[in-house]
Amino acid sequence: MKNNNYLCILLLLVPASCYxxxxxxxxxxxxxxxxxxxxxxxxxxxxxxxxxxxxxFNQATFEAFNYSPVIELTxxxxxxxLDHGKLSVAYTVGYSSFTVNKQxxxxxxxxxxxxxxxxYAYFMPTLSYAYAFGExxxxxxxxxxxAIGIGIGLxxxxxxxxxxxxxxxxxxxxxxxxxxxxxxxxxxxxxxYKGLLVEYKNISMTDGILPVEDLNxxxxxxxxxxxxxxx
Numbered sequence: 001m002k003n004n005n006y007l008c009i010l011l012l013l014v015p016a017s018c019y020x021x022x023x024x025x026x027x028x029x030x031x032x033x034x035x036x037x038x039x040x041x042x043x044x045x046x047x048x049x050x051x052x053x054x055x056x057f058n059q060a061t062f063e064a065f066n067y068s069p070v071i072e073l074t075x076x077x078x079x080x081x082l083d084h085g086k087l088s089v090a091y092t093v094g095y096s097s098f099t100v101n102k103q104x105x106x107x108x109x110x111x112x113x114x115x116x117x118x119x120y121a122y123f124m125p126t127l128s129y130a131y132a133f134g135e136x137x138x139x140x141x142x143x144x145x146x147a148i149g150i151g152i153g154l155x156x157x158x159x160x161x162x163x164x165x166x167x168x169x170x171x172x173x174x175x176x177x178x179x180x181x182x183x184x185x186x187x188x189x190x191x192x193y194k195g196l197l198v199e200y201k202n203i204s205m206t207d208g209i210l211p212v213e214d215l216n217x218x219x220x221x222x223x224x225x226x227x228x229x230x231x
């Protein structure tokens with residue numbers, strides 16, 4: 001009986017870490033990583049803007065390189081998958097703009113002295129996988145990471161300018177104005193380093209949801225540099 005009492009005392013004195021290591025590891029690998037961010041910067045983009053007028057079914061296509069500001073607010077949550085990686089679902093609200101001043105006719109870029117200015121805002125749920133480089137405290141944003149992802153969302157586009165519809169009215173310049181709901185889709189690759197975010201994004205938007213007078217399709221390939229603050 002005395003020997004059994006000694007055995008109980010020894011078990012109580014043994015540190016918990018000596019016999020619960022496996023349980024601790026399982027819990028830590030399932031820890032969630034959550035972060036919110038706001039980013040702002042400039043983007044250099046190639047914009048292709050196709051307008052189809054349903055009154056006479058003629059089109060006007062613009063193509064141009066331009067600079068524009070970009071602002072995004074992201075609410076995100078991720079789950080630890082590997083030692084340095086995480087899979088994240090994010091919800092982003094963003095704003096950007098563009099200016100196009102060259103029209104494309106029969107694959108030739110022509111300057112009709114026309115231009116369209118546009119601006120858009122969007123809500124975009126995205127799914128991405130990020131790989132972190134170097135050492136970091138678990139559960140915190142690393143100093144540097146590389147991510148790739150996709151997104152589908154909704155937003156609004158407002159555009160206004162002067163256009164020439166191909167093959168219509170002897171290339172007469174006509175006023176153009178548009179504002180409506182758009183479907184958004186994007187593919188992106190982004191590199192983060194200590195607050196600096198470099199991102200390449202292929203984004204498309206179309207107003208195919210609602211019947212409207214002009215069918216508008218915007219495609220942009222953008223390279224942006226932004227400062228991203230976490231909170």
